[in-house]
Amino acid sequence: MAATDRRPRRWRVDQQKITGIVLLAIVGVLVLGPLAVLLRASVAPPNTMPLETWAVTFSNFKAIFEHPATPTIIGNTLLYAAGSVGIGVAIATFIAWLTERTDMPGQALIRVMMFAWMAVPPLVIGFGWILLINPGNGALNVLARNLFGVQGALFTIYSFWSLILITALSVVPTAYVMIAGLLRNMDPQMESAARVLGGGRFAVARRITLPLLTPGLFSIGIYMVMAVVQAFDLPLIIGLTAKIPVMSTRVFLLSVPDNGIPNYSLSSAFGVVLLAIAVVLMWLYFRAIRTGEKFRTVTGRGFRPKPAVLGALRWPAFTAAMLYFAIMALPVLMLAWTSLFPFYRLPSLEALPLASLANFHRVLDSALVQRALVNTVLLVVLSASVVMLLSALVAWFSVRGGGLLGRVLDVMSFAPTAVPPVVMVMAILILYIKTPLYGTVWVLIIGHLTIYIAFGTRTMTSALIQIHKELGDAAMISGASWATSLRKVILPLVWPQVANGWLWVAAHSARDLTIPLVLMTTNNVVIASVVYTMWDFPDVPGAAAVSFLLVAALLVVVVPVQLLASRASTRG
Amino acid sequence: MLAVRDLTKTFPARHDNGAVRALRGVSFDIADGDFFALLGPSGCGKTTMLQSIAGLETPDSGEIAMGDTVVYASAGGINIPANRRQLGMVFQSYAIWPHMTVFDNVAFPLAHGERKTGKAEIAERVKRALDLVKLGAFADRLAPHLSGGQQQRVALARALVHEPRLLLLDEPLSNLDAKLRDTMRIELRQLVKSLGITTLFVTHDQVEAMGMSDKLALMRDGVIVQQGTPQDIYLRPESAFAADFMGRSNLVAGRVNGNGAMVDVETPIGTIRCPAAATDLNDGIVVIRPQAVRLHGPGIGGQNCYAGTVEQVSFLGDVVEGEVRVGAGLLKIVVDPYRQVAPGQTVTVELPPERCVLVPPDSGSLP
């Protein structure tokens, strides 16, 4: 054995340790920095820059709890979350049951459309609905007036119900994906057994299927409530005009007021309250998951659930499912229509000859939109890539590295789940406002890294858990360094999950308004914030054109991947 | 070649169970070129031992040396990482990388290992390794398209291709079906023996351990209870556990009378005369293999001869197993299939003293 002529490669020994420490530092700064600032700011005296004084006071919390509007805001928030999640989960459960457990036609189509729909920004949907049903000249209202002679407005966007319904429709795709997974993993033998023992179809559904699903549905429900409590864009564009303040918009208005100076300490205190609510929800979520585990029915392999036979109801069921997509498509079509005219026009055949692409030319020529495009591409590509890189490493340390480092990294990267983005971004604002990063696209990237690392880590953790530990060990024994074993063995094996996670983060980063809006300056505009500013200006046709471009770009990226993925999964 | 000294490893308590002392001071040596088996029941610490030697797990204290290099020593703070210990290992799951061809799997230690090798030499050495395990024709196959036995050979080729100084095998046969296991047992041993590679082999199957190894160590609850050649441990167990684990045996408890080379043990069967144990005992267990029992017709007298009644017989083809009631005890026996025995038959059972082994009473498992 010619082992003597080897150069010593000492640094290799510590590759893993050094990476771990660097990772800990990065994630620590990303996650703990803003949280510490938030807590500090919430006890700073009102109307000060929180990081420029040492004074501590609880007057902010006192102000919040003594303010007469506070109970309304909290009540609104909970009602809003419960209402939209209740309706959204009901619709999602129904469609998921149709696609997973029945012989309805067009199941693959509906599945792909659901995934694709997750890419459409709620902001855009909200604008579309405003165009459709605002009380003055909403297209549907005018239609009702002309056709049926309805006086006044049939619908109004600026009401609590509209806000709840529109939010409900927009949470359906996410809820659908989770519930479909739940249904797929349920052991159909439980149902078959009940059928054999003489239960009728609906008795079985009510007495067996639903109770079995309840823990899972409950935990999905809590997860969705958490998401809606944290949601910001729809409450902003619909809720503010309708005078329905919820916690997330309250935090926003305090830190980015239309006029006057921001009150960071009060908004931080609000943020802490919102954070507390989110933590409670999260605790409930984990408890629900744990009870769910007890019920969990693990299926054997190669074991296809027998679909329920719908018979004559097959096509009506399909129509009902498609109705959801028709409703979802309305606002996007309305935006498309609006983008074709220099001024807002009602949809009609007479107007059609006047349609032109002038708005698209105009917005694409605008320096603002061009800058926003460059920024958006930077933001989306860098956020998604860095999130997946950090997540893959964090996941490796928490799944394989073992020890304290792994656990600390795991907890730290999961913590942002409990922090509403609007709260997180305000903390980031306070933290970075005096640094050169503020006002650049980099601070937006930092924001998105912080917010999406939790998702990325969870994706990569579940991917790595499925990779047998010995596959990596075998590479080490073969003499490969840690980095080589990751690059040559682990990474190629989890590649599909990395790509999927990347896509998810990219789509969410492109559609997110919270971070770009709170941190917006003239330099770091991105498409989402441009749409919002144009709409606010108001340049409705311009906003519609940019929105349409955004949706189209997202769909062009997401749909082909979904088609490939669905083909791969039906084949495999 | 391999020297392990006082190795300990404790897994810290997790939320739902207490700390596990997986290794409690294990020492053993493997001579150059030996095929050494580490045998023990599930959970006794075999995998932990193997992983510590491989460098995939860090022990708490002790020392591991390979040849004249110390790869781990808690005292000196030495811990050479797994990728620089120059080992080959076949994992229990085989750990064949599913995204690579057979060739790429086997080439990996040469292409990405410590010592980089040229393309031409890699091709040459991989071919040799694959020929060795009779998989030359499969080089371009993707790994998942192989049968279990073929995967095991790929794993073996990959473990051998870079000429490791020590080969580690973690239950390499347990995923194969019984027939294949029998042939692979012999093939595997012949292969590594012909290459002269020192091998450490972990298994919970005593037939496998005895059939393949030059030397073996029997583990229980994180300690080695006995080591030696297979015959040694089978014929001269030092504990009831060792006797029981190595194969079917009659364990007859009793009081020990007398001292000297031969002692008498009062048992429910009668007084058994047998060689004394290494230490003086008041109580002990006499270990008698079923094969050690001689069966005669009724009414025959002599040393260690007892009258008995056949209680049950099962005809297994290869052998006939039976149980004979003797006094207040029951003895398992094995007889050849051509011999007529039937339940109810009265017989004389002879237990030749030199085939009886006296061991201390079982202390139970360690705390």
Ligand SMILES: Nc1ncnc2c1ncn2[C@@H]1O[C@H](COP(=O)(O)OP(=O)(O)OP(=O)(O)O)[C@@H](O)[C@H]1O
């Ligand atoms: N990572 C770990 N954390 C905690 N306990 C562990 C860990 N790995 C092993 N153990 C415990 O250490 C003890 C020894 O485990 P080990 O895997 O070495 O047993 P084994 O002899 O290989 O068993 P088997 O024949 O079942 O493979 C067991 O009680 C096991 O539960």
Ligand SMILES: [Mg+2]
């Ligand atoms: Mg094991």
